[in-house]
Structures are given as structure tokens and as C-alpha cells.
Amino acid sequence: MYICLMYSNELIKGTLKTVVLSLLAKKGRMYGYEITQHVKEETEGKIQLTEGALYPLLHRLEADGLLLTEKVSIGKRVRKYYRLTKEGTESAASLVEEFKEFSKTMNRLLNNYTLTTAYHG
Amino acid sequence: MAELNEHQIELISAYIRQHGVAQDELHDDLLDHVCTSIEHKMDGGQAFEQAFADTIKLFGPGGLKQVQQQTFELLTEMNETMKKVAFVFGLTSAFLLLAGTIFKLMHWPGASIMVVLGGGILSLLYLPTLLIHKLKESPRGDALQHISGFVGLGLTAVGVTFKIMHWPGAGFLLIGGMTTLGLFYVPIYFFRQYKQSSNKPVTLSAALVAMTCLILVFALTNMRTSSEMNRGLALISEELANANDRYMEIDALYERAGSSEMVSALRKNASATVALLDAYKHHLIAYTEGVSIEEAKTIRASALNQRFSYDVPTHILFRGEGEHAEFHIDRVVEAVEAFEAEVLGAYEPGLQATMGELLPFDTEKNYTIEGKQVDWAAYHFYKIPLIGVISELTNLQVNVRNAEMQALLHIISQPAAADPPSGS
Numbered sequence: 238m239y240i241c242l243m244y245s246n247e248l249i250k251g252t253l254k255t256v257v258l259s260l261l262a263k264k265g266r267m268y269g270y271e272i273t274q275h276v277k278e279e280t281e282g283k284i285q286l287t288e289g290a291l292y293p294l295l296h297r298l299e300a301d302g303l304l305l306t307e308k309v310s311i312g313k314r315v316r317k318y319y320r321l322t323k324e325g326t327e328s329a330a331s332l333v334e335e336f337k338e339f340s341k342t343m344n345r346l347l348n349n350y351t352l353t354t355a356y357h358g
Numbered sequence: 359m360a361e362l363n364e365h366q367i368e369l370i371s372a373y374i375r376q377h378g379v380a381q382d383e384l385h386d387d388l389l390d391h392v393c394t395s396i397e398h399k400m401d402g403g404q405a406f407e408q409a410f411a412d413t414i415k416l417f418g419p420g421g422l423k424q425v426q427q428q429t430f431e432l433l434t435e436m437n438e439t440m441k442k443v444a445f446v447f448g449l450t451s452a453f454l455l456l457a458g459t460i461f462k463l464m465h466w467p468g469a470s471i472m473v474v475l476g477g478g479i480l481s482l483l484y485l486p487t488l489l490i491h492k493l494k495e496s497p498r499g500d501a502l503q504h505i506s507g508f509v510g511l512g513l514t515a516v517g518v519t520f521k522i523m524h525w526p527g528a529g530f531l532l533i534g535g536m537t538t539l540g541l542f543y544v545p546i547y548f549f550r551q552y553k554q555s556s557n558k559p560v561t562l563s564a565a566l567v568a569m570t571c572l573i574l575v576f577a578l579t580n581m582r583t584s585s586e587m588n589r590g591l592a593l594i595s596e597e598l599a600n601a602n603d604r605y606m607e608i609d610a611l612y613e614r615a616g617s618s619e620m621v622s623a624l625r626k627n628a629s630a631t632v633a634l635l636d637a638y639k640h641h642l643i644a645y646t647e648g649v650s651i652e653e654a655k656t657i658r659a660s661a662l663n664q665r666f667s668y669d670v671p672t673h674i675l676f677r678g679e680g681e682h683a684e685f686h687i688d689r690v691v692e693a694v695e696a697f698e699a700e701v702l703g704a705y706e707p708g709l710q711a712t713m714g715e716l717l718p719f720d721t722e723k724n725y726t727i728e729g730k731q732v733d734w735a736a737y738h739f740y741k742i743p744l745i746g747v748i749s750e751l752t753n754l755q756v757n758v759r760n761a762e763m764q765a766l767l768h769i770i771s772q773p774a775a776a777d778p779p780s781g782s
Contacts, residue, residue, distance in 0.1 A: 269387050270394040288417055292387050293429040300433050308386075313367045316390045317383075 253286070253294060255336050258303065258321065258329035266307065266320040269295065295319055303328055360400035362393050370396075370410070378423035388422065444487045451480035462522065465673060470523060477519030481512040503550065506542030510535050524664050525648040608759065611766045620704060621769060628762040631697045634690070635755045639748055641685050646670040646744045665745035675739050675747070687735040690754070691721050697758060704765040717764075718757040 260275060261267060267275070273286045298304045303325035307318040321329060362370075370392050371385070379385050392413050399409035417425065454476030461469035489508040493501060513535030520528035615621045643654035646664045664670070675687040698719045702710045725737035732740070738750045 268390060268394075270391045273391075288388070288391055289425045289428060292384060292391075292425055293432045295387070296384065296429050297432040311390070312361060313364045314371075314389055314393055315386045317387055 252336065253290060254298070255329075255332040256284075256286075257291070257294060257298070258325060259333050261304070261319060261321050262326060262329040262333075266318040268316050268318050272319075298325070360397045362397060362406075366406060367393060373414075374422055377421055379426045381426060381429070384426055384429055388425065440487065440491065444484065444491070447479055447484035447487060451476045451484050455480065458522075462669070465669065465677065467677070467679070473522050474519060477515055477522075481515035481519075485512050485515070500550075503543060503546040506538055506546065510537075510539035510543050513538060523648070524646055524667060524670055526663070529663075608763055608766065611763065611770065615766050615769050618769075621766070624700060624704065624762060624765055627697055627700050628758055631693050631758050632755050634693050635751045635758075638685055638690060639751050641682075642671050642674060642744060642747060642751075645674060645682070659745065659748060662744060662748075666743045668741050668743045668747075671739070671744050671747045672741050675735075687739050690751075691735055694719055694754060694758070695721055698761070701761045701765045704769055713764075717761050719761070 256276065257272065260272060264275075269288070269291055273288070273291060276284055276286050295304065299306060299319070303322060304319050305322050307320065309316045309318060367389070371389050374385055374388050374392070379388060392410075395413040395416075396406065396409040399412060400406060404412070414421075454472045456476075458469050458472030458476055461467075461472060485508050489504060492504045492508075513531050515535075517528050517531030517533075517535050520526075520531055612621065612625060640651050640654040643649070643657060643662065644651045646667060647654065647657065647662060648664075649657065659665070674682045674685050678685055698714075698717055698721075701717065702713055705713050721734045723734055725732050725734070727737065739747055742750070
């Protein structure tokens with residue numbers, strides 16, 4: 238799961254896949270630690286990915302054919318870089334599109350809500 | 359940037375393995391992750407030990423093992439279709455088996471088809487679907503446990519279905535299934551539990567399936583054996599032998615009785631009644647034992663596997679429809695009564711009442727079972743095991759031959775034996 242400093246778990250659940258795929262779409266190839274650090278920096282620490290959530294997801298996406306791995310030897314250990322497959326790229330695009338659409342809808346819905354309560358209040 | 363030395367990397371790798379991460383791919387990921395994190399922390403001025411401890415803390419309370427567990431779960435999550443398919447198969451087979459069992463116990467029609475369908479779906483569709491999922495989900499070393507478990511359960515389920523249907527081979531299937539469970543699944547299961555020193559109870563669903571199977575076996579099989587029944591078996595063979603011997607004598611009697619119309623009618627009707635009863639016996643044996651009519655004709659009474667089962671004979675004789683329609687017990691009663699009338703016709707009217715009492719047919723008689731009045735057919739055939747039904751039918755055949763012989767002897771003893779008896 239996310240260790241989330243700002244947002245509730247329910248709110249962010251389900252967006253992890255979108256975050257990881259879109260990040261890889263932007264950056265090309267990344268390794269696990271890099272992804273956690275990147276998310277942490279980009280969100281100014283408001284969202285932190287944990288290892289416990291990230292690696293299971295990466296393995297699942299690889300099994301689903303959305304990701305490819307590349308192994309690079311770093312001194313005495315192996316570093317696994319993840320990159321999108323063609324299918325993964327398409328999936329990333331549609332997930333981002335879907336989330337933007339969702340966020341727009343939510344905005345509209347919640348703006349009205351605030352206005353109405355303000356009016357009654 | 360700090361770089362960990364070989365010794366430190368080995369230490370971390372060993373730590374990851376020790377904490378339950380067996381999968382190589384995941385191990386490599388985690389090793390690189392932990393190393394990179396430590397290197398970053400060391401760049402920030404921390405000592406190796408402190409950086410290591412801090413990094414491990416990030417994995418949360420479940421630790422590394424939980425990461426692997428979650429990876430497994432995500433990788434093997436049943437997809438929606440598989441879930442739906444398993445759900446439909448499971449629900450259908452459970453429903454059919456339960457309804458079939460109730461119908462069977464109440465002797466309502468349609469029970470058999472439900473039980474066969476339910477058992478078939480359970481063992482041929484539902485269990486294999488679960489097995490495929492289980493095999494995908496667990497490490498390869500567990501394959502023998504899962505395969506033996508599902509093969510054992512599947513065989514048992516098919517065996518129970520066969521047993522309920524009284525099809526041949528049920529015993530073999532049940533023994534095969536139970537043995538597989540007993541010799542492979544159960545020992546492996548407990549050995550694993552012991553090795554993992556886990557005290558988790560048996561998976562609820564597996565236990566439920568096993569329990570249901572056992573209950574079905576006990577509810578629906580008639581395993582009663584009694585020495586009385588076995589004595590009955592011996593009696594039947596004797597009676598059959600006697601009846602045959604007497605029939606040889608009858609040939610001689612017919613020669614002496616001449617060839618009047620009455621004599622030939624008697625001979626024809628006696629043979630027809632005996633043949634009808636034979637047809638009943640063969641039909642009952644064929645359907646109760648699950649053999650062909652031809653096999654039923656040659657099977658020995660002591661070789662009947664289902665000799666103590668009464669539901670099929672009772673169904674055929676009292677509720678039969680379709681292929682059993684012409685084997686209702688009422689037809690036996692009619693035939694025997696018609697034959698009795700035929701035999702009585704051989705006697706002078708003054709003798710008929712007395713002979714009626716003496717002849718061994720008592721189909722008009724009523725009996726009392728537990729305070730309730732029942733007729734002859736119900737008393738002798740309703741819920742009577744196959745062996746008893748066969749024995750009673752044989753007894754009737756012997757009685758037919760006896761009555762035939764008595765009538766013949768009477769005809770021979772008449773002065774005008776060769777002529778048809780006149781009304782006087």
C-alpha cells in the first residue's frame with residue numbers, strides 16, 4: 238500500500254497503476270527504487286510509494302505483458318529496469334486520459350456541491 | 359556516491375532470503391532496492407548498519423515476506439471470467455446435489471439426473487477449475503499435494519455419484535479416491551503444516567467439500583448386511599433348484615394328462631406366468647445392478663452387489679415410468695390371480711372353494727405393518743431389498759409350478775381324463 242502522508246488510502250487506491258505506467262511513459266526506463274524516489278519528489282512527499290506495494294504491482298504488470306525488464310549488472314548486483322511494451326504504452330495513455338476525465342467530473346461535481354452548501358449556509 | 363562492498367551485498371541478500379523471499383526475480387528487485395536505499399542514506403552520512411535498519415523498517419510490519427505474498431496474490435488473482443465460471447459451476451453442482459439428494463430420499467422422480475449432473479459438474483468442471491487456479495498460485499513443490507487432493511476428491515465425488523446411481527465400479531472409484539487422499543494428500547498436508555509450524559486450520563472450503571462427500575456416502579448407500587439375508591440367499595438357490603426338478607416331473611405328468619384344451623391352456627398359462635416373473639426378475643436385477651438384461655439372466659443371486667438395496671426395486675415396482683412402466687407390481691398380482699382362476703377351473707365347482715384355500719396364492723390377503731393395513735404387494739415388495747424381491751418372485755414361480763402340478767394330478771386322477779370335463 239501507499240504510505241500516504243496527506244491523502245486517505247481509499248482516495249489513492251486504484252491510481253497506483255496509473256501513476257507507475259504514466260511515469261514509465263514519461264521516463265522511458267526506470268528501476269524500482271528510482272520510481273519510489275521520483276514519486277516522493279514530484280509530490281513533495283505527499284504521496285510515498287512503499288516497496289510492499291510497488292514490487293507486487295511491477296511483477297503483475299510484467300506478467301500481464303504491459304512491462305518489459307532489462308537487467309543491468311551493477312558491481313556485484315543486478316539492477317532491473319522496467320519499460321513499457323506497446324500494449325503498456327496504450328494502457329498508460331488510456332488510464333491517464335480516464336483519470337483526467339474523472340478528475341474533471343469530480344471537480345465539477347464538488348464545485349457545485351460547495352456552491353450549494355454555501356448558498357444554503 | 360557510496361558503494362557497498364561484496365560482503366555487505368551478500369549480507370543483505372542472505373537477509374532477504376532468510377526473511378522468506380524465495381522467488382529469484384523478486385529477490386533481485388529487492389536486493390537492488392535495499393542496496394540503493396542504503397547507499398543514498400550513507401551518502402547522507404549514516405553508517406551502513408543504521409542505513410540498513412532504517413531501510414528494512416520501510417517494508418512495514420509484514421516485512422519482506424509480505425511483499426512476496428502480495429506479489430503471489432497479485433500474480434495469481436483469479437481473473438473475472440475464471441471467478442464467474444468457478445462460481446457458476448460450484449453453485450450449480452451444490453444445488454443439483456442437494457436437490458437430488460432430497461428427491462432421492464423422498465423417492466421423487468428426477469433425482470437421478472440431478473445427482474448425475476451435480477456430481478459430474480463438481481468432479482469434472484468445478485474441481486479442475488480450482489485445481490488450475492491452485493497450481494498457478496502455489497510454488498511448484500506443492501503440485502503433488504494439490505493434484506493428489508483434487509484427484510482424490512474428484513474420484514470420491516464420481517464414486518459417490520456411481521454409488522447413488524447403483525452403477526458398477528462405485529466401490530472401486532471410492533476406494534481409489536479415499537486412498538489417494540489418505541496416502542498422499544493428508545500426509546503431505548500435515549507434513550507441510552508441521553514444517554511451517556503453522557497452526558492454521560484446514561481451509562474451510564476444502565473441509566466442507568470433504569464433509570459433504572462423506573455425508574452423502576453415508577446418507578445414500580445401504581451398506582447393511584445381515585446373516586439373515588445371506589441365509590435367504592441360500593434358500594433362493596435351493597428353491598430354484600427344486601422348481602427345476604419338479605418341472606422335469608411335470609413333463610411326464612403332461613404326457614399322462616393327454617392333450618385336452620384345458621391341459622394345453624394350463625401348460626401355456628403356467629409357462630407364461632413363470633416367464634413374466636422371470637422378466638420382472640431380470641429387469642429388476644438389470645436396473646438395480648446396472649447390468650444389461652442379458653447379463654442379468656445369468657447372474658447368480660450371491661453375486662448381486664446391490665442385493666441389499668431397495669430403492670431401485672421399489673421405484674420400478676411402485677412408481678416406475680418410461681422403461682419401467684410395464685413392470686408395475688400390479689401386473690404380477692393380476693397375472694397370478696388369473697393363473698389361480700385358471701387352475702381352479704380344473705376342479706369341479708364343489709371343490710373350487712376348498713382348493714382356493716389350499717393353493718399357495720394369497721394376493722387378496724391384507725397384512726399389518728406397525729399398525730397399518732397394507733396389501734399383499736406392499737407387504738412383500740415395498741422397500742424390500744433386491745434379494746428379498748427376487749426371492750419372493752422365485753417363490754411365486756415355485757408356487758405357480760406347484761399349483762400347475764396339483765391341477766395336473768387332479769386331471770389325471772379323473773376317470774375321463776382324456777376328455778374335457780363336462781359341466782357335471
